[in-house]
Amino acid sequence: MKSSPQNSKLRIAPKIAVAGAGVMGLSAAHALRQFDVTVFDAGRENSASAMAGGMLAPWAEIEHLPQNFLDAAVEGIALWEKILGSLDEKIEFHCNGSLIVAHKDDEYILERLAAKLPQQKIIGAEKIAALEPSLSRFTSGLYLKDEAHTNPQQVLNALAASVIHIQENADIKALHKKFDYVIDCRGFAAAKDDKDLRGVKGEIVIVRNKDFALSRPVRLAHPRYPLYIVPRPDNVFMIGATLVESADNAVTVKSALELLSAAFSLHPSFAEAEILNIQAGIRPAYPDNLPRITIEDNIIRCNGLFRHGFLLAPVMAACVADFIAGKQNNFISLFRSENDDHHHQRPAQKRQLRA
Ligand SMILES: Cc1cc2nc3c(=O)[nH]c(=O)nc-3n(C[C@H](O)[C@H](O)[C@H](O)COP(=O)(O)OP(=O)(O)OC[C@H]3O[C@@H](n4cnc5c(N)ncnc54)[C@H](O)[C@@H]3O)c2cc1C
Numbered sequence: 001m002k003s004s005p006q007n008s009k010l011r012i013a014p015k016i017a018v019a020g021a022g023v024m025g026l027s028a029a030h031a032l033r034q035f036d037v038t039v040f041d042a043g044r045e046n047s048a049s050a051m052a053g054g055m056l057a058p059w060a061e062i063e064h065l066p067q068n069f070l071d072a073a074v075e076g077i078a079l080w081e082k083i084l085g086s087l088d089e090k091i092e093f094h095c096n097g098s099l100i101v102a103h104k105d106d107e108y109i110l111e112r113l114a115a116k117l118p119q120q121k122i123i124g125a126e127k128i129a130a131l132e133p134s135l136s137r138f139t140s141g142l143y144l145k146d147e148a149h150t151n152p153q154q155v156l157n158a159l160a161a162s163v164i165h166i167q168e169n170a171d172i173k174a175l176h177k178k179f180d181y182v183i184d185c186r187g188f189a190a191a192k193d194d195k196d197l198r199g200v201k202g203e204i205v206i207v208r209n210k211d212f213a214l215s216r217p218v219r220l221a222h223p224r225y226p227l228y229i230v231p232r233p234d235n236v237f238m239i240g241a242t243l244v245e246s247a248d249n250a251v252t253v254k255s256a257l258e259l260l261s262a263a264f265s266l267h268p269s270f271a272e273a274e275i276l277n278i279q280a281g282i283r284p285a286y287p288d289n290l291p292r293i294t295i296e297d298n299i300i301r302c303n304g305l306f307r308h309g310f311l312l313a314p315v316m317a318a319c320v321a322d323f324i325a326g327k328q329n330n331f332i333s334l335f336r337s338e339n340d341d342h343h344h345q346r347p348a349q350k351r352q353l354r355a
Contacts, residue, residue, distance in 0.1 A: 199247025
């Protein structure tokens with residue numbers, strides 16, 4: 001957000017360029033709004049952020065997110081509540097928790113998850129039916145009551161409208177000379193300058209199913225075809241997502257069949273659902289699948305948000321804003337690779353075939 005002419009006369013605020021208007025860039029621009037910020041974007045329609053489920057799910061992601069990120073993730077949910085509450089537009093933000101269910105033969109996966117989450121208890125058929133009547137056929141589940149979800153398209157549109165938005169490619173080297181700080185949030189597009197960054201494809205199917213209803217995201221625990229379903233307004237559901245080590249964004253027949261079969265196994269009404277869209281997004285990821293803030297001269301790179309861009313972007317954005325303002329932020333050490341060599345020491349997480 002540009003400072004007003006009146007402010008600019010007295011301006012001591014640094015001039016900041018944000019490259020990329022995915023969830024990371026827009027969160028950064030929002031956190032930095034007291035400064036003189038210009039956002040550059042190459043077109044966010046196919047960004048990872050535009051494909052995301054919008055789940056704010058630290059506990060359901062416990063097999064993908066180390067325990068020491070939990071506090072930051074919980075902070076991420078609190079920050080979204082604050083950010084979205086501060087916008088003029090009303091944005092979907094639901095704190096209804098999330099539910100993980102499993103077919104009878106796969107209940108051991110729920111037990112494995114529950115063992116990692118001692119405060120969460122396995123629930124039975126009655127409680128599942130009370131939470132989600134459409135899932136009354138399931139007899140075992142994990143209810144993660146403090147999780148939340150939002151609607152990524154609404155969030156991105158509202159945040160983009162609240163910052164100056166320049167529709168063009170940013171040349172980081174040129175910006176570095178013109179601005180006091182450059183916040184590089186180009187997602188996977190930054191891989192050409194960052195050899196550690198890779199793309200991990202996530203394929204999704206969007207359907208309308210008038211005979212099914214959910215009040216919260218639901219995950220199906222399965223050894224080969226785990227999936228999640230995120231409810232959107234008007235009986236629309238996002239079914240996702242694959243986790244494929246590839247940066248090409250084509251959706252394969254195999255993936256589409258698997259996602260749709262898994263949805264059908266969750267509830268037979270998906271056989272008659274209307275397919276609205278099939279898409280893929282490329283998650284930016286580092287070898288340890290953890291996000292990083294890298295500071296080099298006046299360029300601050302925020303990348304590698306992998307499966308947790310919505311969950312962690314506002315926390316990383318607050319770290320960047322505090323760093324520029326010269327304030328202490330206790331979460332920054334989680335994301336820094338220079339000062340904190342955990343990124344180099346931690347073994348790469350086992351790559352799995354599905355999300
Ligand atoms: C299918 C799927 C589901 C997901 N679900 C969830 C979820 O439920 N919860 C969650 O927390 N995370 C989820 N994620 C992960 C999350 O979407 C990503 O971690 C996050 O979107 C990464 O955001 P980003 O801003 O770093 O990158 P991106 O979203 O890729 O944004 C990068 C932006 O930079 C722009 N750009 C590129 N080059 C330039 C340039 N030279 N100049 C200017 N702009 C440029 C691009 O146009 C783009 O708009 C999901 C991801 C996928 C693929």
